[in-house]
Amino acid sequence: xxxxxxxxxxxxxxxxxxxxxxxxxxxxxxxxxxxxxxxxxxxxxxxxxxxxxxxxxxxxxxxxxxxxxxxxxxxxxxxxxxxxxxxxxxxxxxxxxxxxxxxxxxxxxxxxxxxxxxxxxxxxxxxxxxxxxxxxxxxxxxxxxxxxxxxxxxxxxxxxxxxxxxxxxxxxxxxxxxxxxxxxxxxxxxxxxxxxxxxxxxxxxxxxxxxxxxxxxxxxxxxxxxxxxxxxxxxxxxxxxxxxxxxxxxxxxxxxxxxxxxxxxxxxxxxxxxxxxxxxxxxxxxxxxxxxxxxxxxxxxxxxxxxxxxxxxxxxxxxxxxxxxxxxxxxxxxxxxxxxxxxxxxxxxxxxxxxxxxxxxxxxxxxxxxxxxxxxxxxxxxx
Amino acid sequence: xxxxxxxxxxxxxxxxxxxxxxxxxxxxxxxxxxxxxxxxxxxxxxxxxxxxxxxxxxxxxxxxxxxxxxxxxxxxxxxxxxxxxxxxxxxxxxxxxxxxxxxxxxxxxxxxxxxxxxxxxxxxxxxxxxxxxxxxxxxxxxxxxxxxxxxxxxxxxxxxxxxxxxxxxxxxxxxxxxxxxxxxxxxxxxxxxxxxxxxxxxxxxxxxxxxxxxxxxxxxxxxxxxxxxxxxxxxxxxxxxxxxxxxxxxxxxxxxxxxxxxxxxxxxxxxxxxxxxxxxxxxxxxxxxxxxxxxxxxxxxxxxxxxxxxxxxxxxxxxxxxxxxxxxxxxxxxxxxxxxxxxxxxxxxxxxxxxxxxxxxxxxxxxxxxxxxxxxxxxxxxxxxxxxxxxxxxxxxxxxxxxxxxxxxxxxxxxxxxxxxxxxxxxxxxxxxxxxxxxxxxxxxxxxxxxxxxxxxxxxxxxxxxxxxxxxxxxxxxxxxxx
Ligand SMILES: Nc1ncnc2c1ncn2[C@@H]1O[C@H](COP(=O)(O)OP(=O)(O)OP(=O)(O)O)[C@@H](O)[C@H]1O
Ligand SMILES: Nc1ncnc2c1ncn2[C@@H]1O[C@H](COP(=O)(O)OP(=O)(O)OP(=O)(O)O)[C@@H](O)[C@H]1O
Ligand SMILES: [Mg+2]
Ligand SMILES: [Mg+2]
Numbered sequence: 001x002x003x004x005x006x007x008x009x010x011x012x013x014x015x016x017x018x019x020x021x022x023x024x025x026x027x028x029x030x031x032x033x034x035x036x037x038x039x040x041x042x043x044x045x046x047x048x049x050x051x052x053x054x055x056x057x058x059x060x061x062x063x064x065x066x067x068x069x070x071x072x073x074x075x076x077x078x079x080x081x082x083x084x085x086x087x088x089x090x091x092x093x094x095x096x097x098x099x100x101x102x103x104x105x106x107x108x109x110x111x112x113x114x115x116x117x118x119x120x121x122x123x124x125x126x127x128x129x130x131x132x133x134x135x136x137x138x139x140x141x142x143x144x145x146x147x148x149x150x151x152x153x154x155x156x157x158x159x160x161x162x163x164x165x166x167x168x169x170x171x172x173x174x175x176x177x178x179x180x181x182x183x184x185x186x187x188x189x190x191x192x193x194x195x196x197x198x199x200x201x202x203x204x205x206x207x208x209x210x211x212x213x214x215x216x217x218x219x220x221x222x223x224x225x226x227x228x229x230x231x232x233x234x235x236x237x238x239x240x241x242x243x244x245x246x247x248x249x250x251x252x253x254x255x256x257x258x259x260x261x262x263x264x265x266x267x268x269x270x271x272x273x274x275x276x277x278x279x280x281x282x283x284x285x286x287x288x289x290x291x292x293x294x295x296x297x298x299x300x301x302x303x304x305x306x307x308x309x310x311x312x313x314x315x316x317x318x319x320x321x322x323x324x325x326x327x328x329x330x331x332x333x334x335x336x337x338x339x340x341x342x343x344x345x346x347x348x349x350x351x352x353x354x355x356x357x358x359x360x361x362x363x364x365x366x367x368x369x370x371x372x373x374x375x376x377x378x379x380x381x382x383x
Numbered sequence: 384x385x386x387x388x389x390x391x392x393x394x395x396x397x398x399x400x401x402x403x404x405x406x407x408x409x410x411x412x413x414x415x416x417x418x419x420x421x422x423x424x425x426x427x428x429x430x431x432x433x434x435x436x437x438x439x440x441x442x443x444x445x446x447x448x449x450x451x452x453x454x455x456x457x458x459x460x461x462x463x464x465x466x467x468x469x470x471x472x473x474x475x476x477x478x479x480x481x482x483x484x485x486x487x488x489x490x491x492x493x494x495x496x497x498x499x500x501x502x503x504x505x506x507x508x509x510x511x512x513x514x515x516x517x518x519x520x521x522x523x524x525x526x527x528x529x530x531x532x533x534x535x536x537x538x539x540x541x542x543x544x545x546x547x548x549x550x551x552x553x554x555x556x557x558x559x560x561x562x563x564x565x566x567x568x569x570x571x572x573x574x575x576x577x578x579x580x581x582x583x584x585x586x587x588x589x590x591x592x593x594x595x596x597x598x599x600x601x602x603x604x605x606x607x608x609x610x611x612x613x614x615x616x617x618x619x620x621x622x623x624x625x626x627x628x629x630x631x632x633x634x635x636x637x638x639x640x641x642x643x644x645x646x647x648x649x650x651x652x653x654x655x656x657x658x659x660x661x662x663x664x665x666x667x668x669x670x671x672x673x674x675x676x677x678x679x680x681x682x683x684x685x686x687x688x689x690x691x692x693x694x695x696x697x698x699x700x701x702x703x704x705x706x707x708x709x710x711x712x713x714x715x716x717x718x719x720x721x722x723x724x725x726x727x728x729x730x731x732x733x734x735x736x737x738x739x740x741x742x743x744x745x746x747x748x749x750x751x752x753x754x755x756x757x758x759x760x761x762x763x764x765x766x767x768x769x770x771x772x773x774x775x776x777x778x779x780x781x782x783x784x785x786x787x788x789x790x791x792x793x794x795x796x797x798x799x800x801x802x803x804x805x806x807x808x809x810x811x812x813x814x815x816x817x818x819x820x821x822x823x824x825x826x827x828x829x830x831x832x833x834x835x836x837x838x839x840x841x842x843x844x845x846x847x848x849x850x851x852x853x854x855x856x857x858x859x860x861x862x863x864x865x866x
Contacts, residue, residue, distance in 0.1 A: 048671070053671065054670075254697045258771045287773050287775055288773055290773070290775055291781075314775070328701040328702045333757060334736075336733075340734075
């Protein structure tokens with residue numbers, strides 16, 4: 001049985017901007033759960049703006065989650081409290097409602113009752129109300145108990161664990177300090193993790209530059225002196241230099257030319273084979289994801305809508321968004337491209353008014369976000 | 384043969400760095416035909432962005448155009464003034480930049496960034512005056528350039544005469560005569576230009592005065608109706624008046640309101656949901672792909688006729704990418720757009736390009752139609768490029784080109800790819816290959832095409848893939864026939 005290295009549970013990340021009429025709540029990540037096994041490459045794909053980067057940034061603690069939990073190497077490294085708080089509010093509201101109903105019932109009964117019965121009626125209802133209150137308090141206390149623990153886990157900055165997780169950022173320029181030389185940028189992580197011998201640092205920097213296909217003499221230059229692709233490789237070198245166990249690679253290759261892409265993919269593949277590095281691979285080039293990932297999760301508007309082994313996903317895509325995504329992959333063949341038909345996704349095909357959707361395992365390892373009616377239809381399709 | 388829209392000839396560009404001159408673009412030439420899409424692909428750092436930035440006139444400060452020309456509408460873009468370039472960029476040349484973050488201002492709201500250019504470049508009446516007097520201005524400036532050239536030529540001739548012996552006095556006299564003639568012409572041209580400008584201004588002023596009068600009349604008519612109207616009807620009339628005033632203002636220039644409407648329209652066009660709210664956000668509040676779409680939206684508001692897209696879809700998922708590509712193709716049809724498309728995604732190239740130029744180390748090593756490059760590639764670098772990318776059925780280790788690209792401070796003497804090329808021959812290290820013609824539209828710079836070179840076949844992966852492509856096309860036409 002493979003060992004789970006990262007576990008994401010009901011993760012939510014909501015952004016609120018603007019006020020009044022201009023208020024905009026973006027549910028960038030909305031109740032997403034998945035596990036990543038040690039040594040696997042988990043591909044995350046989906047529409048631009050669907051929350052892939054936000055998922056990655058929340059996992060690596062650049063954001064405090066709105067709700068949900070993240071476990072890494074068996075430790076809870078962050079957990080949101082807003083969901084719990086809402087749950088507490090809901091419990092209290094439910095209890096208050098029940099009590100109101102009980103009181104109304106009591107009043108009704110009292111009206112038609114003899115004076116002699118009144119006391120006993122009141123007595124029974126008082127007891128019922130008390131019971132509701134007690135239950136509410138117990139539930140609330142239980143829920144509340146986790147709040148400080150969650151806050152504590154989220155605030156804890158356990159470098160020993162967190163250093164084992166690194167991120168390669170989507171935006172190479174924005175993530176490189178323009179006033180630092182390439183060497184300093186790459187060495188920063190080494191220094192933070194306690195390396196102080198200049199010679200070791202120099203060696204490691206040179207090694208990692210070579211690994212990503214740059215030259216040692218590039219070390220003394222500044223980021224603006226590089227082409228787009230070269231800058232992306234500096235970001236990769238920075239992540240690799242501290243020997244992480246888990247890498248979140250946010251579109252690490254989309255800015256690279258194909259031969260460097262091949263080099264980086266081969267490199268990440270080697271790191272995985274030789275050191276068992278686990279990778280969360282966010283990308284939109286589905287040919288590359290198909291080649292590189294073991295399992296693929298498909299996101300749409302903050303939700304994980306489908307998750308399966310890569311071959312299964314390409315063979316039996318079920319969610320209409322997944323189908324549309326696969327039909328949009330351009331292939332390096334002009335003749336074929338001229339005839340390719342794209343399937344468009346219409347999000348209004350789902351009727352979720354009463355039959356609510358959830359992530360459902362329709363087949364071993366193949367998860368799909370759907371309601372009961374859709375699941376029945378998908379099962380038909382799988383036959 | 385279609386018309387040539389833009390012609391790049393023998394262009395070389397270098398950058399000054401503390402280590403020396405980086406020779407980023409080395410002697411490249413290509414023609415761009417009206418309404419075509421030319422894709423530029425190639426190694427990272429091979430000069431794709433630098434080439435396109437030189438067409439836009441936005442090279443970095445440490446860049447020098449060493450030689451060559453870029454001819455667009457009879458003008459050499461390497462020589463025109465920044466002021467003119469600025470205008471070209473405002474309405475004829477559009478560019479979508481590789482890095483969406485660096486081309487957006489992080490502290491300015493998205494809405495303002497989209498509307499700003501439209502407002503600045505949208506002074507219709509001023510633009511009209513300039514356009515009307517443009518031929519005279521051009522003539523005047525060309526003459527001034529000719530004079531400067533003549534003066535420089537004289538200087539050079541005098542210097543030569545000193546070294547090689549010659550008659551400086553005679554040279555001087557001949558040149559002075561020419562210069563005097565030019566000066567006289569300049570004087571005339573200048574007068575003509577000033578007169579043309581004045582006439583244009585008067586004409587446009589008159590036009591504006593007429594328009595104002597026309598609208599004043601219309602507004603007056605509504606006002607009169609309003610005086611006799613009930614309170615309820617008054618509101619309607621007031622709106623009508625505001626509407627008329629806005630129409631008049633729009634005649635003069637792009638108004639704020641108009642710019643905003645147009646911004647919302649292009650944001651919808653590039654698929655940004657809830658654009659009214661998004662207008663008020665800052666770049667950091669957008670996802671990578673959304674920022675990219677904003678950059679595209681900005682380029683589209685300018686209504687360009689030559690659009691350079693530098694990796695416009697690298698940050699986008701395939702469905703949005705498909706939408707953007709379809710959008711660019713649609714605009715191409717609607718607006719007769721000519722497109723230069725830089726990308727690393729060969730699938731996108733196959734989808735978009737009419738022709739493909741392959742760059743390596745500052746040179747175009749192969750150029751041809753899309754079919755020629757994908758089904759009959761000739762340069763070993765093109766082979767390497769095509770074999771490095773996985774397709775949906777790849778399982779084996781990906782091919783990656785051994786070694787590193789050459790240091791462009793000291794570009795190699797021969798074929799720059801020789802060091803990394805398993806097919807390299809002795810001559811590849813000695814002498815740069817010329818272009819060999821494969822067909823009227825297909826050229827490649829590799830000694831392998833020389834008649835004395837050994838006949839080599841492309842690597843097995845490529846042969847297999849080409850075979851698979853041909854089969855796939857057959858299959859899909861068959862299945863289409865069946866459906
Ligand atoms: N301002 C500058 N100063 C010094 N060198 C530069 C500058 N701008 C670009 N270069 C160099 O010029 C060469 C060409 O760069 P360019 O940006 O055109 O590459 P590219 O083909 O667009 O690559 P990519 O695919 O990575 O974007 C590179 O070697 C780069 O390092
Ligand atoms: N700091 C922020 N403040 C407000 N909204 C944000 C912030 N960061 C992201 N968002 C919003 O969250 C949503 C998801 O963004 P995210 O960057 O996670 O998308 P993505 O899936 O990575 O997209 P892409 O493929 O384009 O990179 C978007 O609607 C974005 O506008
Ligand atoms: Mg992203
Ligand atoms: Mg570039």
